[in-house]
Amino acid sequence: MRTSFYLTFFRQLLLNLPSSTTECFKPTFLRQMRGGHLYIIVLATVYTLVCPLCCRNVSSVETRTKLNGSAVDFHSFREQFHRRYEVNSEEFKRRHLYFQNATERHAYLNSLSAGPQSAKYGINRFSDLSQKEFRDLYLQASADRAPLFSGLKTEGLPAKFDWRDKAVVAPVQNQEACGSCWAFSVVGAMQSVHAIGGSQLEQLSVQQVLDCSYKNEGCSGGSTLRALSWLKQTRVKVVPRSEYPYKAKTGICHFFSQSHDGVAVKNFIAHDFSGREEAMMGQLVERGPLAAIVDAVSWQDYLGGIIQHHCSSQWSNHAVLVVGYNTMGDVPYWIVQNSWGTTWGDEGYVYIKIGGNVCGIADSVAAVLL
Numbered sequence: 001m002r003t004s005f006y007l008t009f010f011r012q013l014l015l016n017l018p019s020s021t022t023e024c025f026k027p028t029f030l031r032q033m034r035g036g037h038l039y040i041i042v043l044a045t046v047y048t049l050v051c052p053l054c055c056r057n058v059s060s061v062e063t064r065t066k067l068n069g070s071a072v073d074f075h076s077f078r079e080q081f082h083r084r085y086e087v088n089s090e091e092f093k094r095r096h097l098y099f100q101n102a103t104e105r106h107a108y109l110n111s112l113s114a115g116p117q118s119a120k121y122g123i124n125r126f127s128d129l130s131q132k133e134f135r136d137l138y139l140q141a142s143a144d145r146a147p148l149f150s151g152l153k154t155e156g157l158p159a160k161f162d163w164r165d166k167a168v169v170a171p172v173q174n175q176e177a178c179g180s181c182w183a184f185s186v187v188g189a190m191q192s193v194h195a196i197g198g199s200q201l202e203q204l205s206v207q208q209v210l211d212c213s214y215k216n217e218g219c220s221g222g223s224t225l226r227a228l229s230w231l232k233q234t235r236v237k238v239v240p241r242s243e244y245p246y247k248a249k250t251g252i253c254h255f256f257s258q259s260h261d262g263v264a265v266k267n268f269i270a271h272d273f274s275g276r277e278e279a280m281m282g283q284l285v286e287r288g289p290l291a292a293i294v295d296a297v298s299w300q301d302y303l304g305g306i307i308q309h310h311c312s313s314q315w316s317n318h319a320v321l322v323v324g325y326n327t328m329g330d331v332p333y334w335i336v337q338n339s340w341g342t343t344w345g346d347e348g349y350v351y352i353k354i355g356g357n358v359c360g361i362a363d364s365v366a367a368v369l370l
Contacts, residue, residue, distance in 0.1 A: 095128040102127040121301040140179025140221030143293040143316035149271040154282025162324030168195035172348030174341035176248035178219035183209040184339035185291040185319035193288040205244035218250030228268040237262025267369040273362035287367035290322040304346040311359030
């Protein structure tokens with residue numbers, strides 16, 4: 001009699017649960033339906049506590065690639081990006097709120113990017129940061145004023161040009177939680193121009209510039225032009241990264257003798273190309289990859305595509321390396337290497353529309369001379 005009661009109770013419990021949840025448990029239940037009533041009680045208790053977790057694990061596999069903003073997606077986000085904050089802790093609640101704010105921001109940004117080549121915004125490894133945290137950690141570059149370019153544009157430029165095709169651009173790096181983008185931009189230009197000159201492409205030490213460029217503030221930020229000015233003035237040789245590895249924190253400057261191998265900057269050319277981006281294309285082809293300062297506030301959410309909106313000029317806060325351009329499609333664009341790792345953007349790259357000084361890409365642009 002009691003067994004019949006528990007069976008009836010358990011059937012009713014199944015009927016009142018979502019079908020997606022009961023499917024996780026139904027096969028086990030049917031196999032054990034004829035067991036004793038004590039076993040059924042235990043089984044029902046285990047089912048009630050554990051089965052939702054089973055279903056969540058199954059659904060997380062499906063939602064891991066979608067990451068579209070629900071509570072389950074936050075679970076998937078934490079798994080994918082190895083977040084270890086404890087569930088229901090104050091940090092968990094705060095991060096979950098930032099995550100929800102991010103999904104609302106994505107909807108707004110994507111609503112203004114309707115074209116097939118337009119930038120897409122969504123969940124990435126920065127989605128549990130507040131916008132202030134993101135700025136404080138990653139947008140620490142400052143822009144020194146560069147003179148307006150007054151020269152002539154280069155004639156006969158190719159419709160498409162990419163220094164990566166020449167095997168002179170080093171792989172994308174990750175600055176991590178250090179405001180060192182200014183150093184990555186300058187060193188990226190140096191090592192590319194060195195390779196263009198006939199040397200083997202070799203990664204140079206960002207950490208050396210970070211530690212030793214006294215005109216800047218290490219992980220707390222800096223300027224590409226001040227770094228280049230320091231390199232030109234001191235004739236410091238930047239050594240290979242293998243000899244002075246990156247640590248993502250400001251350290252004590254390590255000095256090397258003048259006879260030590262390294263790459264020194266002879267000079268640099270910096271201009272404001274706003275309104276003259278075709279001339280900037282000529283500089284890229286003639287001089288090599290260019291160190292540029294941009295407004296990257298909206299890049300916290302960038303996934304890919306060509307950025308045509310959501311960026312301002314004259315509010316520069318991040319340094320990047322411009323390695324190429326493409327004018328063959330409906331929307332011409334710059335090819336820009338970032339320093340946030342290959343899991344960000346399009347394998348570490350971002351594309352910015354040519355014309356209109358989108359993101360301030362033309363405000364302060366420097367070419368390195370070795």
